[in-house]
Amino acid sequence: MNKIQYKTDDQTRLMFRFVYVSTTLTAILGVFCLYPLKIYGVVPFAFFVYSVLNLFNISWFKKRGNLKATAIRSGVISLLVTIAIILYSGGIASPFIFILGVIVLGGYAGARIFGTIYLNAVILIIVLIYAVGEAQFSFIINDVPTESKPHFSLISLLFAVYLVGGVFGKTLLRAHEALNRSKAEIEIRIMEKELLLREVHHRVKNNLQTVSSLLSLQAKNSANDKIKELIHSSQNRVISMAMIHEMLYIRNNLSKIEFRPYVQELTDYLMNSTDCKNKNIRIKLHIPEVALCIDTAIPLGLVINEAVTNSLKYGFIDNGTGQIDISLKKEDAKNAYVLGIKDDGIGFSEELNFKNTKSLGLKLIHNLARQLRGSVKRNSFAKGTEYQIAFLDVDRHLVHGN
Incomplete structure (x- = not known):
């Protein structure tokens, strides 16, 4: 399996794990918001909408494939739902704002270009959320009751930490370990090929020197000076090639x-x-x-x-x-x-x-x-x-x- 295949498989596993874990947790958070915390309105609704849309997204991927399109849809869904929850749970002071950092991390886990796009988009969104809070728009209401704010902050932070460590951290660590194993195997193969190539150069040099010795013996057995001169010229040509293989054998560079x-x-x-x-x-x-x-x-x-x-x-x-x-x-x-x-x-x-x-x-x-x-x-x-x-x-x- 080549490096590209490793990368694709890691991205697929990461996407599935993120979708399944985040879908399950957001559904639980939605229920938790409604009953113990008595949070109604946009916040619990957004949690439920996120779970449903994610399930549709992963079903679409299983039928049609296309990892990149699925990752883009997942990122857009996560971003829009997170913005809605932030706006209706305290704005710039909402603890759920840390999920924006998780979204940026997910972008970089998929591809450098996605991470860059998400990073710039999240920075702009944070500035806009701050501006919305400063403008105090009347249609945006904090759905979190005062007595539930500490509990909502706790579950928001636990949610963010678990996604970073339990999902991205573990998956990236496994990918890193697999990459290191692959790198070690490649290095071993390269060393074996280098040793084999050195042995080839050494044997070629020895064979050329044998040819040179045979030419020398042939020259000594000839009484014709013209033939001796021709054989000696051929011997020099053989030696000029043997020197190159000898230098390749004793030096580090095997190609130059x-x-x-x-x-x-x-x-x-x-x-x-x-x-x-x-x-x-x-x-x-x-x-x-x-x-x-x-x-x-x-x-x-x-x-x-x-x-x-x-x-x-x-x-x-x-x-x-x-x-x-x-x-x-x-x-x-x-x-x-x-x-x-x-x-x-x-x-x-x-x-x-x-x-x-x-x-x-x-x-x-x-x-x-x-x-x-x-x-x-x-x-x-x-x-x-x-x-x-x-x-x-x-x-x-x-x-x-x-």
Whole structure:
């Protein structure tokens, strides 16, 4: 049963309990007013009218349904009858005026908008009742005899207190306890799913590392340097994905990656694994503290892997120095970013692009940019090359409603 169903059931139970209890008590109060207290006129008549109208209202609900319409009718009946009893039992000094507060509470128990409407209406009504009392209209008579006023005050206060505590208080407490139980169950399920998801990331990371180890063994068993280089490139791509699953496993957030630490770890690995020991090359990161979705981070990691690997292998001459800058900038549009990867190496021809090259790395960069629903731009300079990848960080699970 979902939260909305819980709320609807609680409202229905509260309405039935309020109607049955208030109907029974007002009928008893009507009889009590007539005989022991000798109160005649509008006050006992209003009690009886309220009981009858409430019974008709609840019968209508059982036949037609529509909880909201029934609650509105019940609120209007309660308000009109309460105003009549207040006016004919002392006006602003009537003890029955406290029932107006109960009506406001009932409105808020049904819905916030009803509570707000009843609150404003009751405030206005109290002011009007005070004004009527000050104007001393001759047609409004206090039906409560002087000797019965203390007794009427007692039963009015007991009636108000019982409705607040015995009806609304108990029902709201049960609803609160049920909500807490539901919340505890949901939290347990969330914890179980988080543990399961962590285990999935851990196993994916282990499987990717196994694939990397197999590729490494395959490379060692090959005498062909070209094949070794291709296998090593594939190994780096696998490691770039394994790093993401490892970070998701060890960190609290299971859906987003802290991008700067990830890029730092990835570039450190590439520097250590690529044959650039004789090159004085630095990698500088200009990345703010930002967390990206896993569906965004994995393609970006592969893009960085390809671009940085190409720069380290081909962008700098032997024994030379150089610098690779990786930046990430937030654009004005929602979830829009631009990833920049720039080196000050020897660069390559402007005519060479992903369409006419045999380089898998260049083709991957453009394909991955399309996967990110973005675009890639390559700028060639007199010295160096720069890639700018514009993309949107969108959680595809949310987009597809999974």
